[in-house]
Amino acid sequence: MSRPAPKKQSIASAANLCITRNHKRLLNNVSLDVEPAKISLLLGHNGAGKTLLLSLLHGLIKADSGTVLAPPRQQQRMVFQKPIILRRSARDHFEFLCPGLTEEAVAQWFAKAQLSHRIHSPARQLSGGEAQKLALIGALACEPKLLFLDEPTAHLDFEATRFFESQIRSANKAGTSILMTSHNRAQAERLADHIIFMDQGKIAETATATTFFKTPSSAAAKLYLDHN
Amino acid sequence: MDFLAPFTIAFVMLANADPELMAIIQLSLGISFSAVGVSLAIGLPLGAILASTRFPGRSIIIVTSNTFLGMPPVVVGLAIYVLISQSGPFGWLDILYTPYAMALAQTVLVLPIAIALSRQVFETLNNEYTPLFKSLGASRWVRIKTLVMDGRIALITIALACFGRAISEVGAVIIVGGNIRHFTRVMTTAIALETSKGELAIALALGLVLLAIAFTVNIASQILRRHFKQAGLDV
Secondary structure: OOOOOOOOOOOEEEEEEEEEEOOEEEEEEEEEEEOOOOEEEEEEOOOOOHHHHHHHHHOOOOOOEEEEEOOOHHHEEEEOOOOOOOOOEHHHHHHHHOOOOOHHHHHHHHHHOOOHHHOOOEHHHOOHHHHHHHHHHHHHOOOOOEEEEEOOOOOOOHHHHHHHHHHHHHHHHOOOEEEEEEOOHHHHHHHOOEEEEEEOOEEEEEEEHHHHHHOOOOHHHHHHHHOO | OOOOHHHHHHHHHHHOOOHHHHHHHHHHHHHHHHHHHHHHHHHHHHHHHHHHOOOOOHHHHHHHHHHHHOOOHHHHHHHHHHHHOOOOOOHHHOOOOOHHHHHHHHHHHHHHHHHHHHHHHHHHHHHHHHHHHHHHOOOHHHHHHHHHHHOHHHHHHHHHHHHHHHHOOOHHHHHHHOOOOOOOOOHHHHHHHHHHHOOHHHHHHHHHHHHHHHHHHHHHHHHHHHHHHHOOOOO
16 A cells, blocks of 8 residues: 655545444444545444554555545654553653654653653553653654544543643644544534544545534434434 | 492592592583573574564464474484584584583573463463553554563573473483583583493482472572462463
């Protein structure tokens, strides 16, 4: 699968992606464009294919067929739902995620995430919320053009979620395009410019957030919004 | 001689640091440390490569290494004997019945352990880290460096396991070392010889030292494991 730069009006795009595993179609002919400098949110039930689509766009896995167009790897970052933490200090883990920053810059990022007191702690001793914050600042510090977020606040408390959302907004204002998955309707309404609604391995609907939440066009989206 | 007499003599020999006994212990430790050092130097990077990359011949290396894992030491000793004896292809090395041959035999026995255990550690780490490696576009070199760096703690316990195996080896080293007094006699071969001669005191003294070493290795391994688990550095 080739990964050339996408067309100008989108930061990344996919065309006709299909994935079948164990005779089950997990993604069925999915095509989408990720809008530049916007917060796009992949919404849908469990098993709808949101994480799979995110992983395909980021190049973590390959589709059985279809094409993905995305910026070069160095211009992308991803924050996983469960952060992958190396067996070293929080400082050294940050360095692995985003090498080459000055000590001052690193200290500023840790301060921003209120993790200064944990900078020399073993990264795997951080709490779930702290580890996820570390993953986020490690991604943002590299100023990616495109940031993938896979349900990053799924296991976070209110304070940590608020930190995440404010950082996501700031990064977006600075020009980072964001594609994020979420189950949380309220969060989607707070953050998203654009909604991509998935249902059973297909994109059921794409719309601006305002349109989607006021007048969803697909039956699957209406049902989803009725129950969330 | 009553039952306890050999024990008493053994303790006296140990307490007095009997020179012959000490020389045997020193030689045993020297040979085993060398074998473990060489095995780790070869086995750890190989384990990391086998765990993190796919290349032609990888399966052959894994199968060969696993086969050697279960190889009886006497067979290894015999094979090395044939290879380094005067008429063998490596006879020109002239190392038969020297400590070098014994270290070589122990290395052949310990290397598969170093490879298998390190591959297991690195595979666990690699499976966990692969999405991150892919996400960051990490090169093969960065991957291997990260695996070795983050597996460093588990590697200490691997080194201890290798040392435990090496120091307690008898079958292979007696064949290629010859158990020559003051030259190639190590703890295990001395125990075998002295027991067969009925000199139980020396055998017991050396047995106690081996037991103490085994205890120390296991206790150190446990303490390290617990300590590193608490520090979140275990694999």
